[in-house]
Amino acid sequence: MLEGLKIVEYATYVAAPGAAGVMADWGADVIKVEPPGGDPIRMFFSSLGVDDAFNPVFDLDNRGKRGIILDTAQEAGRDALLKLIDGADIFLTNVRPGGLKRAGLDHETVMQRCPRLIYATLTGYGLEGPDADRPGMDSAAFWARSGLAAMFRPKGGDPVQLRTAFGDHVASLAIISAVLAAVHERQRTGAGRLVDASLLRVAHYVGGSDFAIQHTRGRIASNRAxxxxxxxxxxxxxxxxxxxxxxxxxxxxxxxxxxxxxxxxxxxxxxxxxxxxxxxxxxxxxxxxxxxxxxxxxxxxxxxxxxxxxxxxxxxxxxxxEAIADPQAIAAGCVVQTPTHDGGTISAPAAPVRFPGADDGPKGPSPRPGEHTRAVLLEAGLSAGEVDAMYASGAAA
Missing domain, CATH: 3.30.1540.10 (formyl-coa transferase, domain 3)
Known part of the structure; x- marks a missing residue:
């Protein structure tokens, strides 16, 4: 469905990469730009003291993408990223606004250069307000700050921990819907736009029924035995x-x-x-x-x-x-086979919606660190000598 749509993903962890991962399943060409050392979520299991040679958490959100490594702290790395953005329909990032501004990659600067670009940003708390530049992952921004953790807390009990990337993946769905709405708008107007998604705002919508009651009645029922x-x-x-x-x-x-x-x-x-x-x-x-x-x-x-x-x-x-083997889950398409680098497949969760008759599943394995750097930079118009110089300086890997 999204064949011909090109996305440059300059993001780490889960929420923004998860959105691009679903769109890759649906046919978009996604270039994942990682920093030197790679996306930190690659170290998910090693951070828990477990061997991370096989990382299904990373694979889920990054299957079917082309992966490159750029050091955007270096001018050559930043310029290469801008060249990639020049040829993209969508730029998707979860870098905090202050960091983007310092690098000259903020939406005002980039969209002045690329007025048809859809510039999608995912932050913890949004692009405005006193905490706009505060780091915020899903347990903090989506779960705790939003009020959801308090809603789910048993009356008189301790708070309940959020499961891995739960809020992130809800935010992924919000990003997808917003980005594709902007794609449709651009078909009418010819102009791109900024898309501002935040974990905090997504959480207020997810808890919307309770929040609607809170807004109008001043209180909601607590979680009880x-x-x-x-x-x-x-x-x-x-x-x-x-x-x-x-x-x-x-x-x-x-x-x-x-x-x-x-x-x-x-x-x-x-x-x-x-x-x-x-x-x-x-x-x-x-x-x-x-x-x-x-x-x-x-x-x-x-x-x-x-x-x-x-x-x-x-x-x-x-x-x-039981759930991953549930016959109804299998029939509903909840489980898909994701290609691996050795030619095999692994079972994994499917993207959230099925398009009967369409090729709507994983298009390939998640990229190894820097697997496609050289090919993607050459495709973007850099010469072989320029790419070699970037490798020599560490601007690319």
Whole structure:
């Protein structure tokens, strides 16, 4: 779908590279520009004291790209990057605004040179305000500063740590949508534009339902123990063979009699403590143990049949091991085969959307450090002698 779209990625870690990685799956030509020593996320496992010869975290977000190394602190490296940008549709970076300004790579300077360029920047906190130049990764900017960590914190408990790159990958999707909107706009106007994405703003949208309530009502419900949730029918329950399921209730009252039938507790429907949503909320601490008992009386297979017969909304809570082998996940295209440098493939998460009939999967392995530097610089119009001089000075590797 994106064949012919050229992206220069001047970014590290996950959020911005993840956006370019998905667009590479969809056919864009992505040139990944790394600093000397490479993208720090290449050292993800070694930072944990684990051998990082095989790094699926890096591979996920960088498959199918061409990789080069430039030292943009040197004039030759900076000039080479600008030559690459001259031939690009999109420049994608997560370097902080101050660093870009000092290097002469800020959006005002670059877009004056390339007025059709879509200049996409991902920061922790946005391009304006007192913290615009503050470093911010997803656990800090997306999770903690945004208020999401406080929302997910169990009432009276310690904060819950965010899983690896969770906020980053949500931001990746936001960047993709914004960049492609700008591509469409450029088709009409002929002009490029600045795209300003931040982990903080993405988080406020992700938590938008709660924030909308906070804005208008001044408070939101806290995360509570299962017996104390606002709606006891929107909850987790354990079956007799120790499988957890997630149960949901539609709006209104129609699901309560259906659930009662499925669990063979029809007598609870007439109990005044559980007669409607308000009553069930007030008496949830009494209702949840009764439902626990009913769920625990039968194995998952029987519970599943009964819930499906009543068209209840529910799902099993799978472990990661189970999830990646889930037949429905496979059928939905959640797992793809990514090429490796030795000619094999590895299983990996797919890009988030399928385009039936299109080649929408990984186009190649992630690049080795500097694997395509020489070829890309020659393609950009540098002479062989200029490229050799850059290698000699360390401006390229």
């Amino acid at each position: 299962r017996k104390d949730v606002p709606n006891p029918l929107i909850n987790y329950f354990k079956t007799g063979d120790n499988h957890w399921i997630s149960l949901l209730q539609r709006q209104g009252e129609k699901d309560w009699p259906k659930l009662a039938r499925a669990l063979k507790v029809e007598h609870l429907v007439d109990d005044p403590r559980f007669a409607n949503n308000r009553a069930r909320r007030e008496h949830g601490s009494a209702l949840v143990p009764l439902l626990d008992e009913a769920f625990a009386a039968r194995p998952l297979s029987e519970i599943a049949t009964a819930l499906d017969a009543e068209e209840m909304i529910w799902a099993p809570m799978l472990t990661p091991t």
